[in-house]
Amino acid sequence: MSCLWLLGCVALLSICCSFLVSASTQETRWTAERANQWYAQQPWLVGSNFLPSNAVNELEMWQADTFDPAEIDRELGWAEQLGMNTMRVFLHNLPWEQDAKGFQKRIDQFLAISAKHHIRPVFVLFDSCWDPNPKLGPQRPPIPGVHNSGWVQAPGKAGLMDAAQYPKLQAYVQGVVGAFAHDDRILAWDVWNEPDNNNDSSYGKLEPANKRDLVLALLPQVFAWARAAQPIQPLTSGVWTGDWSSIDKMSPMARVQIQESDVITFHNYGWPEEFAARVEQLQQFHRPIICTEYMARGAGSTFDTILPLAKKENVGAINWGLVKGRSQTYLPWDSWQHPYINETPPVWFHDVFYEDGTPYRAREAQIIREATGKQQPSTGQE
Template identity: 60%
Template sequence: MLPLTRRLAFIALFSSLLTNVYAQRQRWTEKQANEWYSRQPYLVGANYVPATAINQLEMWQADTFDPKRIDMELGWAEQIGMNTMRVFLHDLAYKQDPEGFKRRLDQFLSICARHGIRPILVIFDSVWDPFPAVGKQRDPRPGIHNSGWIQSPGAIALQDPTEYPRLERYVKDVIGAFARDERILAWDLWNEPDNTNDGSYGASEPKNKVELVVKLLPQVFQWARSANPSQPLTSGVWKGDYSSDDKLDPMQRIQLEQSDIITFHNYDNEVEFERRIKWLQRYNRPIICTEYMARSNGSTFQKILPIAKRYNVGAINWGLVMGKTQTHLPWDSWQHPYVGREPAVWFHEVFRTDGTPYSAEEVNLIRQITGKAQTAERRER
């Protein structure tokens, strides 16, 4: 039999391991979530991909990773007071080159930090092209919104359970590598997980896509929590009625019950935006809108941003700089391409490719909301 002191040490070690495993798998309490949010500035930012990238792979692959362009564009964001960005990663960029991918992510985080920006990093995404492939990415299709954006995981991996261990390694390794990194604001584990892309790639989607993701998403939360990140985890609700618990569909229930902080998308007018904030207040957790601002759809900075600030809801619009994603074009460009013509009003984006604001009025409002305008005034005195 082991000596008493060694047995006690073993018991203490085993208890510590059990405590750690238990702690790793717990959702933050409301108190933890709200204490975290109280330490943050008012969060304003954009969904970000550099103008030189058509999608996540072109952003992150070694041959097309563009730190100089990223540094310049995030400088423009800093000038108007933005302090966060929502940035999409990709499982195939990691699979192709795990260590190189993490080095590039570390470099990106250093660029963000120089500009006072702490990003939300998106792990998986169910929107647009379901057949991603590494290597050279295709050129934009003329006149079409987001014509080259790709899903992660793609349809083939999603339908193949033998691929899930690879996805698990990706989640655990990436989050684990940066689990204590203060440069990261949060992890968004799956963007619009039940989006079936009916207006674009719907015919190519797996018939049971939603069923597959409903089964996989709880595992993704578990994988992420096993890395014990210091940053909160989330997955944002984006459609339907979530005004009461009895109206939640299975995906919404997973997202809202597993998330440490509550996130949502809304591209509608100010009335609908405010209504959805009120729906989500019942969870007594921080709320961040991680996608909004579609001008011709009634979602504008002027209408939405003051409401978000009043409710202390973080606001991350779609798009920073016009570029290869072509998301300054509206969704209906899939049915009616804007070939050789510009829309009467840009759909998304804050800056033109050369850094000129699309709208001086919008940029001035963002500066006022973020306090950047007041800072500039104090410097001038």
């Protein structure tokens, strides 16, 4: 009996020690003070959402057969000439599941190219936008005349609806964040892009009826998985719709995004008055604020109006789109209803450069350089 009692005590002590070790190493959300100290060490953040012009989506960007370091180097060089210092870049779970070591090597190669151009990316882990059925291998070509017609979600419908696949998603998050958790070439981790986007104007009929509920249950876990890797970079997920006037008036998804994020990020494609109002709403949380999507010329969001506002409020500004290409995001959103096959939109919706590096508007390039303090290059495309 005494031996059994002793063994029981040893087992209990072992469990307690294990719990204490786990509790002592568990990461929690950054305090506002830590987040603001981090932000004070950064330059004013200006950049684009980046997809090389020869990729139709994030899979085509990252898969081994189509990963193109030379094109990435060329296009990030144009961004550097504008004084941009960050890029928001979407990853995907499927290349990691296929070949984690190979994907990690390509990410490292991308970071080396980015560092060469003094750019520190924000990496996006999951995404609820556009095609819910991602597949590895050759990607279908863009639909003529349609905005972002080849972009795919991560993890996509199948991975989201099957809880048995969640351990693979956890392995991806902890694997990729863990591999680069102490890499100061990375600015931040955006754990989920527009998690409650149901794609009503594009793929809405293909979405699970309970998609928002599934993502709402998974999103806090994704934050926890990423934090378990103890990254030196902050975590975030950008709010993009609804009432942000108080935490109580936010949707359940937005509330999770705000309460789990180390730094606050948001999307806004509206007029400058709307942008300013959104910033004011988010200032109540007393954390750094970065706009990770803006600039839709046809909707009223432009460089000449938004950049001065963002700089005045010390808000980071990451526009959608760098180079016109296979994503076709220079076309407006309504191209899903009315494809621009035999016509050209009156003004580009997104994107900054033509495929040869010529700015869509020379004055815009000048505005960006003036805002970032970058001198006009003495040689180059302009």
